[in-house]
Amino acid sequence: LxxxxxxxxxxxxxxxxxxxxxxxxxxxxxxxxxxxxxxxxxxxxxxxxxxxxxxxxxxxxxxxxxxxxxxxxxxxxxxxxxxxxxxxxxxxxxxxxxxxxxxxxxxxxxxxxxxxxxxxxxxxxxxxxxxxxxxxxxxxxxxxxxxxxxxxxxxxxxxxxxxxxxxxxxxxxxxKEIKPGTKRFSELLKYPKIIRDFAFVVDNNIDSSVIIDTIKNTGSKLLKNIKLFDIFESGSLGEGKKSLAYQLEFYDENRTLTEEEVEKDFWKIIEEIKTKHKAQLRG
Known part of the structure; x- marks a missing residue:
């Protein structure tokens, strides 16, 4: 060039x-x-x-x-x-x-x-x-x-x-430096999943992956999957703010979960995000 x-x-x-x-x-x-x-x-x-x-x-x-x-x-x-x-x-x-x-x-x-x-x-x-x-x-x-x-x-x-x-x-x-693992068959899940979602208002400089790391580190072994499904930016949220919405998937391969244990894990994650990232729970 x-x-x-x-x-x-x-x-x-x-x-x-x-x-x-x-x-x-x-x-x-x-x-x-x-x-x-x-x-x-x-x-x-x-x-x-x-x-x-x-x-x-x-x-x-x-x-x-x-x-x-x-x-x-x-x-x-x-x-x-x-x-x-x-x-x-x-x-x-x-x-x-x-x-x-x-x-x-x-x-x-x-x-x-x-x-x-x-x-x-x-x-x-x-x-x-x-x-x-x-x-x-x-x-x-x-x-x-x-x-x-x-x-x-x-x-x-x-x-x-x-x-x-x-x-x-x-x-x-x-x-080329990554060595992917071998794919193995996993038995189909016999017990129902429980889905929860939440959205937080955070500072614009907070990356969505940082929130995901906090969720992973705070959640128990019942939390299997985390998905970011919405990013919303608007002046109505406040100057320098954005909204991040996540879906959390809970299940156990060997039994049906109770609402109480999922709620306990769910709210523990919420409180940790609010404290660690000065986030505000929406809705």
Missing amino acids: NHESAQKYGNPVPVMNPQNSEMSDLRPSLLHGMLSTISRNIKVKEKNLRLFEIGHVFKKLNENKIKGFEDFTEEEHILFALTGNSIENEWGQQEKKYDFYDLKGFVNESLKNIYLDNLISYSYNNSRNVHLEYSYDIIYQKNVLAVGGKVIKSLLKEYDIEQEVYVFDFNISKL
């Missing part, structure tokens, strides 16, 4: 003897190439696209002159992109555009195929990638493996793209 383009996507590594000014820096991201490809396709009337690219990206670790391999990183990434319509306007069905949930569903299915869906967690709208909105990160043991979301309009405008584009960037180098 040329230096001006490369700088938009990270701290680029300069080439010692570039052939020309358009090839002065190694690419710090796959996004520039993906948006250029989408732009070219749209200009020839190919507007409904599902694309991917695999390649290496390079980033300087500091502002000093590069003296050795320890001064920059080289990582392999795969970038997925969705744009245009997922369903065309035909008899019996209405046109539907790709959206954030199409992207998330595609990514989740990909994780299931490599047996990682039960090993990772999610963080919403906390990405440091300035080119994305409605973003979410995939996290494994506190390390970000991937980040995706909706590309901001100001960046799309630079590539003459007027339709929404959704991308997801996986760090393959980090994925």
Whole structure:
């Protein structure tokens, strides 16, 4: 890439003897190439696209002159992109555009195929990638493996793209370091589950995953699953506030739970969240 383009996507590594000014820096991201490809396709009337690219990206670790391999990183990434319509306007069905949930569903299915869906967690709208909105990160043991979301309009405008584009960037180098466990069959549950949900108003700087960690650490062994199902931001909640809503799933493989023991666990979790994060229970 040329230096001006490369700088938009990270701290680029300069080439010692570039052939020309358009090839002065190694690419710090796959996004520039993906948006250029989408732009070219749209200009020839190919507007409904599902694309991917695999390649290496390079980033300087500091502002000093590069003296050795320890001064920059080289990582392999795969970038997925969705744009245009997922369903065309035909008899019996209405046109539907790709959206954030199409992207998330595609990514989740990909994780299931490599047996990682039960090993990772999610963080919403906390990405440091300035080119994305409605973003979410995939996290494994506190390390970000991937980040995706909706590309901001100001960046799309630079590539003459007027339709929404959704991308997801996986760090393959980090994925290769994970050793997924072997999938085993679990006997079907014989006893009923008990579902509880709650919503808290918290400070905007509190990540949803932090609340999940508190729930896990406070709940008993009867708590099996936790799901964030809603994020709501509004001035009616107060300045610098947001609402996070969670669903909790309780059951035991060997017996039917009582309402009393679930309620005890449920309210213990609520009080811990209120105390630890200065949260306010909604409704």
